[in-house]
Amino acid sequence: MRVADDKSDDKIKVSELYDLVVKYAKQEAIDPIRGAGRWLGFGLFAAVMISIGVVIGSLGVLRLVQTTPLGSSNAWSWLCYLITVVVCVIIGYLATSRIKRGTLEK
Numbered sequence: 001m002r003v004a005d006d007k008s009d010d011k012i013k014v015s016e017l018y019d020l021v022v023k024y025a026k027q028e029a030i031d032p033i034r035g036a037g038r039w040l041g042f043g044l045f046a047a048v049m050i051s052i053g054v055v056i057g058s059l060g061v062l063r064l065v066q067t068t069p070l071g072s073s074n075a076w077s078w079l080c081y082l083i084t085v086v087v088c089v090i091i092g093y094l095a096t097s098r099i100k101r102g103t104l105e106k
Contacts, residue, residue, distance in 0.1 A: 061087050
């Protein structure tokens with residue numbers, strides 16, 4: 001009678017172990033992947049919005065520079081575009097300098 005009880009206890013322990021391993025795998029593998037997907041989704045949305053803002057802002061800077069006396073000269077018309085590119089590079093540098101490594105590791 002005692003041998004039969006040991007076998008049923010072993011089956012219960014194996015099933016509990018299996019359930020524990022499945023729960024652990026979900027907790028440590030699937031949940032972080034879901035969190036990463038959410039993080040990537042928000043990042044993609046933010047990248048699209050920032051890209052639209054940069055294009056509109058760049059066009060605004062270009063139009064602003066073209067309304068100055070620099071824009072009315074045909075010989076110096078390329079300078080408006082150069083100024084716009086320089087402003088975009090400066091803003092890009094400032095934006096990337098604000099990214100901290102610690103926020104990416106969370």
